[in-house]
Amino acid sequence: MAKKKKPGSNTIAQNRKARHDFFITDRFEAGVALAGWEVKALRAGRGQLTESYVIFNKNEAWLLGAQISPLPQASTHFVTEPTRTRKLLMHRRELDKLLEATTQKGHTIVATALYWKNHLVKCEVAIAKGKQQHDKRQTEKEKDWNKQKQRIMSADNR
Incomplete structure (x- = not known):
């Protein structure tokens, strides 16, 4: 008899602030080099990506600002x-x-999500361009309008 998968998502952490502050264009999947205690902490849901971004050093990509809080057992x-x-x-x-995208003006590389892919931790990185204040307001208006449309459509279907 085969084991059933647990219900739920394989997402560990998302960077929702990045979607609010940036226009996301291209997305890439990257593996993350982690220590053993970090993997255990991520299994316990102790990862955070709010202020994380990617830098390049000697043609290698490095994730900065991602916080993985240690478990009390590992910290000893x-x-x-x-x-x-x-x-x-x-x-x-x-x-x-x-690397080419970062040389363009106004573009940066941000981490948008950490998730499990089989037994490996993957990080979704994206090329992003910063939003200005009026762009953020326009996005909020569109989101509110879409919610209102859904309410109207569901009321009509009753």
Whole structure:
């Protein structure tokens, strides 16, 4: 008899602030080089991406600002650093595209999500361009209008 998967999502953490502050254009999947205590902490849901972004050093991508809080059991055995820089594992072509995008004015690379893919932790990184205040207001108006349309449509279907 086969085991059933647990209901729920495989998402560990999302960066909702990035979707509010930036126009997201291209998305890429990257592996993350983690220590053992970090994987255990992520299984317990202790990851956060709110202020995270990607930098390049010697043609390698590094994730900055992602916080993984250690479990109390792991913090007694290891020197834990919750906000250390973590290496992103990507193909050379993807790294070249990201590096090219960062040279354009106003573009940056942000981490939008951490999730499980089988037994591995993956990070979704995206090329983003900053929104100005009037763009943020326009996005809020569109979101409110879409909610209102859904309410009207559901009221008509009753």
